[in-house]
Amino acid sequence: MKTDWIAVDWGTSNLRAWALGDGAILDHAASPEGMGTLSRDDFEPALLRLINGWLPRGKVTDVIACGMVGSRQGWVEAPYRAVPCTPLDHGELMRVPTRDARLSLRIVPGLKQAAPADVMRGEETQIAGALALRPGFDGVLCLPGTHSKWVHVSAGEVVSFQTFMTGEMFSLLSTQSVLRHGMGGEGWDDAAFDLGLSEALSRPDRIGAKLFSLRAEGLLNGLSPIAARARLSGLLIGVELAAAKPFWLGQPVALIGSEGLSRAYARALTAQGAQPAVLSATDCTLAGLAAARNKVTA
């Protein structure tokens, strides 16, 4: 195996790495050793556990990492860059000293926005990847997830962005709140999702009154756990779309996310008359890390 360089996506709860060579993915590995589980001295051993077998002998290998690994609680803090700016700047990749001389490690810094105050780490790399995959894209990127991001991109720069806690709210409400008693199962119910979505989009100001209804509907009217879960998802995504309307209304929109989430957001946006393109999150991450690496070697 001839590894040219290694791409690393290091988030709060997961670590993923790819060995790249001759422009192709040679190998892939992942572990649950996310930033949130590690203290400063644990990062290098955790990375080596995953990539040690990929490193050629007698040679220094570039490793480019993005995500929460560059946060204050991470390996080394890579200070945020301020928007408006390009998603990547090779001069500002953060070099990280390693004990193992086979590694040449750099971390992609996140982006910050002064007003309204907002931050991202990891998504800037996916945005760079989307621009590499769709050169000249001008419009809005939506990155659904634990903390969904809406990003206005123009002339290759991130102009502004906004974070929504939709995924985290869904997880807390469906597994930790009183609603958990009436939720569950692995199935899905498109009609219930659509109902929640349209309730929230038509009256987003009434979201506070809609949530407990899911519990009461289960107790009184036999709302099924699968329908309740899909309707909660529709309500929360609907409130997000209502507040994100200034981003997506009348703009070209591209989604960057996991398959399931992108499907739900695409369904919701399509019902509102938008025609979102869908990009794979992993493809964008890899394309973005490759763009960062090209800047290093250029």
Next chain:
Amino acid sequence: MKTDWIAVDWGTSNLRAWALGDGAILDHAASPEGMGTLSRDDFEPALLRLINGWLPRGKVTDVIACGMVGSRQGWVEAPYRAVPCTPLDHGELMRVPTRDARLSLRIVPGLKQAAPADVMRGEETQIAGALALRPGFDGVLCLPGTHSKWVHVSAGEVVSFQTFMTGEMFSLLSTQSVLRHGMGGEGWDDAAFDLGLSEALSRPDRIGAKLFSLRAEGLLNGLSPIAARARLSGLLIGVELAAAKPFWLGQPVALIGSEGLSRAYARALTAQGAQPAVLSATDCTLAGLAAARNKVTA
């Protein structure tokens, strides 16, 4: 000690009991053995651990209980009564058989509303108590808490009501979500509370975009943990007040809650031009249980 009867407020996470005699409180006891911690056979022993010393010899003592003890997961299910109806009906108090012959136990049933689907257990007793303390009250009762209730009361009946998960959302977001990193402390910040309140009341549809800002403001602009917590409270209460406007606008409003919560809601409502009366939650619970007991003995 001459106990005439015993009042019990038995919620999901707490059990509270009062010994009453000659129209006065003779003693009070509490334990963390809430409904959520008990299986069916545990209820009677848990109650006796608290009240055994109060029971006169050779005599049957009335015990009137309200709250989640009457839910399907409780001691015995007391089926919901449907609104519109009076908060109490002595014919529908649920008699519970006990092994200990010294007890004559009854549970106050909760209320249900068909559309929009909603339920309450425990609050119906506080509503009855408020009507006992303020005879002829016609207007709106607000019972802030884990699951806040807004209740339209007219001619002694509960006409309609609506539940908001405000307290539970505050707890989940401030202690379990990413926001927890920038929250904490025991202090309070009225100005931050007012800011969150006015943000949410003026644009409740944008709540989804406001939450993550608290984290970003902490990272970028040094928003203090105490201010962040108070602002989150303001945002969530503001979204509740926005959706509950059809209840409180132009109506006499009375608050039934703990001191701290009632203070926050009173401040918020007063800023909106309402002039809420404030009743103590414990006073209302006791007055309601007394009203239920009077119906039994009448």
